[in-house]
Amino acid sequence: MKHTGFIVAIVASSIALTAGAALAQKPGGMQRAPISFEQADQDGNGEISKEEFASRHEARFSETDANSDGSLDRDELMLSGEKRLEERVDAMIERFDKNDDGVLSQDEMPKPRDSKRADKFFDRADQDDNGSISKAEFDEAQEHMGKHRKNKSHKN
Structure with missing residues (x-):
């Protein structure tokens, strides 16, 4: 079959x-x-x-x-x-669950593996360096990431 x-x-x-x-x-x-x-x-x-x-x-x-x-x-x-x-x-x-109470508190949740990577993304997206990301900056970063992923998938 x-x-x-x-x-x-x-x-x-x-x-x-x-x-x-x-x-x-x-x-x-x-x-x-x-x-x-x-x-x-x-x-x-x-x-x-x-x-x-x-x-x-x-x-x-x-x-x-x-x-x-x-x-x-x-x-x-x-x-x-x-x-x-x-x-x-x-x-x-x-x-x-470090204290074995059957639930996960905020302190027990796994920490992000790569905060430097997140910081790098934020800094790239914040094109005007004002410490925040506008809707336009966010959309542009998403579009850039989409193109990057598409190019990566074509290489594999």
Whole structure:
């Protein structure tokens, strides 16, 4: 089935977007727990075949396809995304809740990874150096960033 890879990519993207937009990430981003070599080597022969590697993706698709109809509807994708989001929230609370009260205070929240980068962006956007960014400066900075991202994606 040629569409399986495409559908798996859509599922993975949907899940990543749902969870990624909702949570601050730890350095390097919070990723799915890595699979061990032994888990991937399903037949235990000491090597991972393409089929074994691909079956991981098929298994994820099957897990998401709650009604087993061979396709993923909006509800199934949302349920899968919500499950991943819940796992990420739990992991975030577990990681940052220093006083173990089950909630995150402002002091416990992760600090921005690169405040110098944010300062640099602000200084570039504040073209008249008045210490604030006007709507026009903001819009121009956004447009510049959009062009930069577009150029980067074409290079990859």
